[in-house]
Amino acid sequence: MENKIVPSIKNVLIPVTRDDHSFKAVKFAARLLAPLSPKITQKVFLIHVLAPSFLEKMASNVDIRFRNILESPIFRNIIQQHIEKEVKPFLRQFTQIFKENSFEGEIQEIITQGEPGKEIVNFAEKNNIQSIIMGRRRRSHAAETFLGSCSHIVINRAKKQFVYIIGQHVREEGCPINKILVAVDGSVPSLKALKEAAALATSFPDGVVKIAVMTVIDPIYLNKDSEEEKEAHEIINAARNLLLELGIKETNIDTFLEFGDPGRTIAKIADEEDYPLIMMGRTGKTGLKEIVLGSVSTRVIHKVQKATVGLAPM
Template identity: 45%
Template sequence: MGQAKDFLPNMQKVLIPLDKSDASERALKFAGCLLAPISCDVVNEIILLHVLGISFIEKMATNIDLRFATLKESPLFKRLAQEYIDKEIVPFLEESEALLRKAGVKCAIKREILEGDPTKEIVNYAQKKGIHTIIMGRRRRSAIKERVLGSCSYAVSHRPGRHTDYIVGLEEVLWEACPVPRILVPFDGSDYARYALREATGLALAFPKGVVKLTIIHVVEVAYINQLEATEEAKKMLEEAKKEFVRNGISDSIIDTELRYGDPAEEIVKAADEGNYNIIMIGRTGKSGLKELVLGSVSSRVLHLAERQTVALVSA
C-alpha cells in the first residue's frame, strides 16, 4: 500500500555533501541506514556532492607559483585540477555510491563536483536545485565558534525555505547493523513544533510498519510560577500531539510521551541520552543566525548540546 501523499516526509531530493572527513563518513553511513528502507516514491533522488574548496585552490597556487586571482584561469591549474578530480574525487564518490547501494538504497543517485567555498556552494546548490533534505556530519566546535567563525552545518540549516536538515552526531553507525530509528520529538504547541511533528509522521509512515519508535517530549520551564497549571496544560498538549500522530496513521503502540521540568534544551538532550534516542526531530523558529546569537533558540541550543544524536532541524 502506498503512503498517503499528505504525509510524505520532505525528502524527495536528498543532498549529501562529502569531503573524506570522519564527519562525512558518519553522514554517509547514517544516510544509508535512514534511506535504505524508504521507497523511491518518497526519496526520488540522492545527490552526492563534493566541493573543491578554497584551501585546495590556494595549495595549487603555491605549487605552481601563480596568484590566486589568476589561478583558476590557468591552463596548468585546470589540467592539474582535472587530474586530481579524476584520480581522487571521482573514485571517492563512486565508492560512496557503492556503499549506499550495498546498504540497500535503491533510488537514483547522482554525483556532483563543484569548486569554491564549500558552505556557499552547498547552500547555493540546495537553493537552485530545490533540495528538500540535506544530510551532513557535524564537527567538534563550540556554539560560539560556530556562530562567530562560521560552520557549514549552521549556514546550511539557516537557508530560507521549507526543508529538513539532518546534522549527524558523533555516535558510530555500522553499515551491517543499522539501529532502529528512535525519534524524540520536542513539542510545545507552536507552529514550528507542528512542522516537526508532521515530518516525524511522514518519516515513520515511510518506514516498514512498527520499525520506528516515537516519543513526544514537553519541558515545563522552571520559571513558570504556577507549576500545577503548567503541568496540566503540558499533559493536554502531549495528549493532543499523540492523538494527531494516531489520526495520521501512526500506531499507538510505537508512541510514548514524556514530561520534564527545567531548561528545555538541556532536558531534551538529557532525555535523548537517557532514552538512547538516535534522532531528535525539532522545528526551527525561523530566526536569522544573528537573532539566534543574540536571543538564542531551543533548536539551536539542542543542536550544540546533542553531540551523540543526529539532530533533524525542520524548517518551514
C-alpha cells in the same frame, strides 16, 4: 480515517568530504533511504565543494598571482588532477555504500567550487531538494576543503529543507531510526517536525519505529500563577492526538514533560535513552514565555553526543 503522509525525502542532498563525519552521514542516509527507494526516495545527490581555502593552498604552490591563477590552464590542470585522484574515489566509495544497501533510486555525484555552505544551499534551492543530510563537525580548520561552519550556514539559510545533522552513533542493525524523540512547543516548525516524524514512521512496517513526544519547561518561567505547565500538557496531548490521526498506533507513542534547560534536557534524554533521531523545529514560539526556544536547536546539536538531529523548515 488515517491521513497517509509521505516524508520529505524524495530528493536528498548529502554534502561530503573525505572524512569520518561524511562516512557516517552516508551510512545513515543509505540505511534510512534504501528501504524507501525508489517509491519514496527517488534521487540522492552527493556534493563535494572545493572551498576557497583549499584553492588558495593549491595556488600557493604555483608561481602566479592568485587573482589570475584560477583561470590559468596550469591551475585548472592541477585541480582536475586533484579531483581525479582524491575526490572521485571517495565519491565512488560513498555511492557504493548506497548500492550495498540496495538503494534503487538515482545517485548523482556533484563536484563544485565556492563557499561550501552557500553552494550547498544554492544547489538545494535549484534542484528541488527536500532534505539535507550532513555530518557534524565540532571545530573548523582553515585549511580544510569543507569548513566546520558549513553546517551552521546550511541550518540558517536552507529554510525550505529538513536538515539532518548526523550524530556520532549510527545504528548498525535494524531500522536506523527505530525510536524518534520529537521536541514540541506548539510552534509551526515543531508541528512540521512532528508530522515528518510520523511520515517517516509510517513509511516502515508497523511497530518498527516508535515516537516519543516531549516538551520542556524552563523553571525560570514557573511561578505560582504560571500557566506554562498547563499549556505544556495541552501541547503534548494535541501532539499525541495528531500522531493518532496520522496513523501511529497508541502503543507506538510515548509522551512526557520535563523541567530544566531545554537544550541540555533534550540532548541528555536522547543520549541516555538511546534515541537515534531527534526531530524539532529550527525556530520556536515567539515571546518571553516560549517553552522551546529557537536557539534550543543549536544547543541540542552542540550538546548531544550520539543522536542525529533533524530540524524542520522554518
